[in-house]
Amino acid sequence: MRLSIDHHTRYKFSEPQARVVQLLHMTPLDNEAQTVLDWRIDVDCDARLREGTDGYGNHVTMLYVDGPVEALAITVRGQVLTEDMAGIVRGAPEPLPPVFYTRGSAATSAGEATIALARSARGSDPLERAHRLNGVVAHAVTIEGGRAEKILAPDDILASGHATVREAAQLMVAAGRAAGFPARFVSGHSLHGPDRARRRSAHYWAELHLGAIGWVGFDPCAGASPDESYVRVAVGVDLAEVTPVAGTRIGGGVEELDVAVSVGVQ
CATH class of the missing domain: 3.10.620.30 (C8orf32 fold)
Incomplete structure (x- = not known):
């Protein structure tokens, strides 16, 4: 089966943030049940992304955004070929x-x-x-x-x-x-x-x-x-x-989080 994933995460801050750092567990790895055909992470502002692996063997992405940051949107899209x-x-x-x-x-x-x-x-x-x-x-x-x-x-x-x-x-x-x-x-x-x-x-x-x-x-x-x-x-x-998005921010106020995920068959 060929599955397509669209995962949208949007943060909105009541006050501008001096810095936002996020740890993303959002990228799958190949195994005998799945093959990643295409995968990308996009951010709607100037951000630095650093790829790596955590102690569990998961693929992780560190995301760094310097402020002032009033909102942040992360879009993850990809296709995976799967087998039962x-x-x-x-x-x-x-x-x-x-x-x-x-x-x-x-x-x-x-x-x-x-x-x-x-x-x-x-x-x-x-x-x-x-x-x-x-x-x-x-x-x-x-x-x-x-x-x-x-x-x-x-x-x-x-x-x-x-x-x-x-x-x-x-x-x-x-x-x-x-x-x-x-x-x-x-x-x-x-x-x-x-x-x-x-x-x-x-x-x-x-x-x-x-x-x-x-x-x-x-x-x-x-x-x-x-x-x-x-x-x-x-x-x-x-x-x-294993939380898909987790991290810290430097700045006051409160944040609003909105997540939307779409999973379909190609």
Whole structure:
């Protein structure tokens, strides 16, 4: 499948900023399930871009803009040729051992409710158990489009009974670790999801390491593993390490953020 991605991010500041620095996780890498055919990042002002790789093996772009800056627009466009690998990740950079992803974080720390959820997914085969866990997470909350204003702990997500796409992925990561799997957060894009009619963010899912099989993706939004309708961009221990755009600014006032994402088939 040939997918096209258009990701638009616009900041508007109430006061001119002296400087803006952004870290972008917005460029996918080739692996056995995807080949990047074309990709570019455009900024609507005089900006310096520096390409690199982070500790997880993700492609990163540092963006520097000197002020005065009243608004900033970042446009990312590209095309990726994809193949269905049943969620199995092969050919991607893996600078860290799976055991690294057993470590928790405040956003993915499993409380009693999440641990109980993880224990409810039984099975002797790791792949079978992981798929059951993904189904359990998918049915534990009503998954909605949009972005949450603040990040809730996994138990609080369960208690609320509903979750955004990234909260569902966060819950799957926490439940996966509670079930004994190394688990990591993934950002990227998908043709599907609850916000596909009006996307205001990237898509998010989880990857669990299943021993000899290796890393396998699980998307609670779909109740299944990623297929050829997905583009994988970045991985990390939690959301903070795969956010498409994050950074700092020097200047007062407040900022308005608007994001629009389009995913289509060529």
